[in-house]
Amino acid sequence: MELTEISTGDFARLCHVTKKTLYFYDEIGLLKPIRVAKNGYRFYDVMQCDKMATIKMLQELGASLDEIQSFFRKDVLVEQAEFMRKKRLALDEKMKLLEKRKCELDFLIKRMNEFIKIGAGTVFFETDEAKRYGIVDQKLKKHFIVNSIELGMQYGVIIDEENLKPAAIFYRDDAGEFIKEAGEYVCMFQTFENGRMLENLAETAAIFQKFGGSGFIYHEDYANTIPEANGKHVIKLSQRRVQAG
Numbered sequence: 001m002e003l004t005e006i007s008t009g010d011f012a013r014l015c016h017v018t019k020k021t022l023y024f025y026d027e028i029g030l031l032k033p034i035r036v037a038k039n040g041y042r043f044y045d046v047m048q049c050d051k052m053a054t055i056k057m058l059q060e061l062g063a064s065l066d067e068i069q070s071f072f073r074k075d076v077l078v079e080q081a082e083f084m085r086k087k088r089l090a091l092d093e094k095m096k097l098l099e100k101r102k103c104e105l106d107f108l109i110k111r112m113n114e115f116i117k118i119g120a121g122t123v124f125f126e127t128d129e130a131k132r133y134g135i136v137d138q139k140l141k142k143h144f145i146v147n148s149i150e151l152g153m154q155y156g157v158i159i160d161e162e163n164l165k166p167a168a169i170f171y172r173d174d175a176g177e178f179i180k181e182a183g184e185y186v187c188m189f190q191t192f193e194n195g196r197m198l199e200n201l202a203e204t205a206a207i208f209q210k211f212g213g214s215g216f217i218y219h220e221d222y223a224n225t226i227p228e229a230n231g232k233h234v235i236k237l238s239q240r241r242v243q244a245g
Helices: 008-015 019-028 046-060 065-073 077-118 201-210
Strands: 005-007 042-045 123-128 131-136 155-159 166-172 178-180 183-192 213-220 233-241
Touching: 005 008, 008 019, 008 042, 008 046, 019 042, 042 046, 046 065, 077 183, 077 233, 166 178, 166 213, 183 201, 183 213, 201 213, 201 233
Parallel strands: none
Antiparallel strands: 005 042, 123 183, 131 166, 131 178, 155 166, 155 213, 183 233, 213 233
């Protein structure tokens, strides 16, 4: 027996996989033992750990076992390098998505904690920096349904102060053309049932006016994914505060 030759159990422990996984890889021809004894015991070379590491890496990158087998069958190094390059590009896209999801989670946690602390129907103030948003004109997209699948978690409705009707849909986009002005905003969390978003808007607008609110009212960062305990949904309304004089 060579010094580098080890049993199936030892090889499984070394590679952090199960013996069952090794038996399966042997069966499909992905990673075969270097020797099978007369009693049926399988033996592996410790150098095969490198191949197992590659298998595990490709699996973590989303490659199927068929794809991995195809990779190892490639005789030309250029083809293997191209396979890796495509996986690298896919990983870049996945990392962008994960970073986006991280930002969305940070936003949702912040919004939930704010609501827990402040509650519904209470006026509070925030000082915001200028933010860029993308705009969806409802007049151009009559059948567009506002939702976080299309727009991400941070989106909302711009409401015209004069007629208290939705003027446009906005969503976070650092390259967007619409700029929400910097300044102090008067804000309020509200809860509502589906289809009753604008029910108390006139009352809220009147309250905002008393505190110097003027201009667009932002049904801000609206996401139906944040239900209150009683099944209602939580929204945040805000309006830029204009100081008298």
